[in-house]
Amino acid sequence: MSVTCPDLSLPVTTSPNPVPAQQNGPMDPLLDQDQAARVLADVAAAAPAYLGELSTRLVRDAAGEGLLDGLGGPLPEDGSGSPASVAELLRIGTAAATHSSGPRFFHFVVGGSTPAAMAGDWVTSLLDQLAGMSTASPFATAVETVALRWLKELFGLPASWGGVLTPSATFANLTGLACARQWWGERHGVDVAADGIAGLPRMPVLASGYVHASVRKALQLLGYGRDTVETHRRDGAGRLDLDGLRRTLAETGPAVLTACAGEVNAGDFDPIAEMADLAAEFGCWLHVDGAFGLFAALSPRTAHLLAGVERADSVAADGHKWLNVPYESGFAFVREPHRLGEAFGSWNAPYLAPADPGAVDYNCLGPESSRRARALPIWASLRAYGRAGHRAMVERHLDLTDRLGFLVDQAPDLELLAPAQLCVTCFRYTAPDRDLDALNAALGRAILADGRVYVGTTVYRGMTALRPAIVNWRTTAEDVDLLVAVVRELGSAL
Numbered sequence: 001m002s003v004t005c006p007d008l009s010l011p012v013t014t015s016p017n018p019v020p021a022q023q024n025g026p027m028d029p030l031l032d033q034d035q036a037a038r039v040l041a042d043v044a045a046a047a048p049a050y051l052g053e054l055s056t057r058l059v060r061d062a063a064g065e066g067l068l069d070g071l072g073g074p075l076p077e078d079g080s081g082s083p084a085s086v087a088e089l090l091r092i093g094t095a096a097a098t099h100s101s102g103p104r105f106f107h108f109v110v111g112g113s114t115p116a117a118m119a120g121d122w123v124t125s126l127l128d129q130l131a132g133m134s135t136a137s138p139f140a141t142a143v144e145t146v147a148l149r150w151l152k153e154l155f156g157l158p159a160s161w162g163g164v165l166t167p168s169a170t171f172a173n174l175t176g177l178a179c180a181r182q183w184w185g186e187r188h189g190v191d192v193a194a195d196g197i198a199g200l201p202r203m204p205v206l207a208s209g210y211v212h213a214s215v216r217k218a219l220q221l222l223g224y225g226r227d228t229v230e231t232h233r234r235d236g237a238g239r240l241d242l243d244g245l246r247r248t249l250a251e252t253g254p255a256v257l258t259a260c261a262g263e264v265n266a267g268d269f270d271p272i273a274e275m276a277d278l279a280a281e282f283g284c285w286l287h288v289d290g291a292f293g294l295f296a297a298l299s300p301r302t303a304h305l306l307a308g309v310e311r312a313d314s315v316a317a318d319g320h321k322w323l324n325v326p327y328e329s330g331f332a333f334v335r336e337p338h339r340l341g342e343a344f345g346s347w348n349a350p351y352l353a354p355a356d357p358g359a360v361d362y363n364c365l366g367p368e369s370s371r372r373a374r375a376l377p378i379w380a381s382l383r384a385y386g387r388a389g390h391r392a393m394v395e396r397h398l399d400l401t402d403r404l405g406f407l408v409d410q411a412p413d414l415e416l417l418a419p420a421q422l423c424v425t426c427f428r429y430t431a432p433d434r435d436l437d438a439l440n441a442a443l444g445r446a447i448l449a450d451g452r453v454y455v456g457t458t459v460y461r462g463m464t465a466l467r468p469a470i471v472n473w474r475t476t477a478e479d480v481d482l483l484v485a486v487v488r489e490l491g492s493a494l
């Protein structure tokens with residue numbers, strides 16, 4: 001029997017074995033297709049209650065985590081269908097998840113998800129685009145191109161730079177350093193992307209003590225080893241010994257310099273302009289890791305911390321931190337756009353035809369192949385709030401960080417270990433005649449177990465310390481005041 005397909009006006013033939021509408025036994029997704037809109041509506045219906053409670057509930061709740069056992073035993077042979085499955089996931093997830101997108105998660109550097117970004121992320125799932133190749137999705141490619149252009153404008157980076165979205169700042173560091181490795185090979189007549197690094201002289205990578213673990217991990221993945229970074233420190237915090245760096249460069253010549261814009265312990269910055277001067281003088285590649293610190297560019301109060309970043313060769317940053325878009329969201333920018341294609345392009349696989357002239361294949365500009373359209377939440381957030389909205393958010397966090405620094409300074413039992421800077425405040429609890437490292441380590445554990453606020457410990461200048469970071473769009477003065485109150489209450493009980 002022949003019928004007409006209304007959309008395409010093509011003749012189609014009905015199957016001699018039509019799919020039954022209802023069937024017991026195996027739950028083939030094809031039988032579930034009518035449920036798609038319903039289960040999405042179920043998630044949307046659960047959202048108001050969850051989001052409504054985010055600001056008041058415990059950040060992490062041991063009672064809720066009791067439900068984790070319910071996630072299941074062996075793989076079920078017969079599925080329960082999407083409504084039941086999604087209902088179960090929502091029941092367990094809304095109780096057992098760490099509510100890290102709420103306003104009192106100060107651990108690590110963790111943003112939340114603005115309304116526009118979260119909805120943009122849902123659109124990403126709804127459309128499920130293959131975002132690497134322009135033939136697969138001109139739409140996803142176009143959104144990524146606009147998002148990258150807007151991000152460069154937001155950060156004051158030159159429009160001429162190349163860029164690519166990555167899953168994280170670790171991958172953005174990997175992207176920038178892969179370009180540096182390509183550059184290093186080129187200097188020695190080797191195409192590293194094609195022929196590898198065997199036979200090349202070792203690529204020196206020089207940094208201050210602020211170098212982030214993810215830069216080391218990127219080097220580890222690139223074949224250089226995480227421990228090959230040569231750090232030049234002038235104090236226990238890890239600040240750059242600029243003279244030492246100059247001496248090394250004078251002895252060894254060109255190298256890769258990595259600068260940290262926003263280090264995790266106290267929010268400090270390497271002197272990027274001075275490092276750019278050295279890079280120019282000695283013919284180096286300068287990479288800047290600005291995972292969260294690149295957002296200092298949004299406020300005239302902090303933009304000076306990034307002076308010189310526009311002279312870098314590559315810059316890495318994150319969206320899932322201070323842009324407040326959902327995981328996974330990072331971005332890499334490179335001064336010379338062709339470097340990305342050289343480091344990551346040329347698949348040499350006939351079925352992966354190169355982009356049409358004028359189009360761009362982002363899977364040839366970064367480490368991923370198939371990839372989701374992570375540009376959509378970025379686009380949605382930048383479209384929704386604009387430069388001014390994001391600046392307002394960043395400046396609120398600067399104010400809240402100042403407030404936290406002030407409250408810590410005023411409290412007789414708290415000691416500020418570094419000036420509160422950007423979004424990080426490094427301090428410790430003090431008590432007479434106590435081992436303060438052990439006390440603060442115990443306090444860190446007590447805070448996490450308590451769950452009202454969430455903050456991690458670090459070791460700063462040899463001292464165990466707390467280092468809350470404020471980058472969540474929901475965080476208010478009330479949350480910061482509660483943080484101080486909880487730290488003091490739990491500290492006094494230890």
Ligand SMILES: Cc1ncc(COP(=O)(O)O)c(C=O)c1O
Binds near residue numbers: 109169171262
């Ligand atoms: C300075 C810096 N660089 C890189 C990273 C790694 O970011 P991601 O976890 O997104 O890979 C972080 C994470 O906190 C960071 O603070």
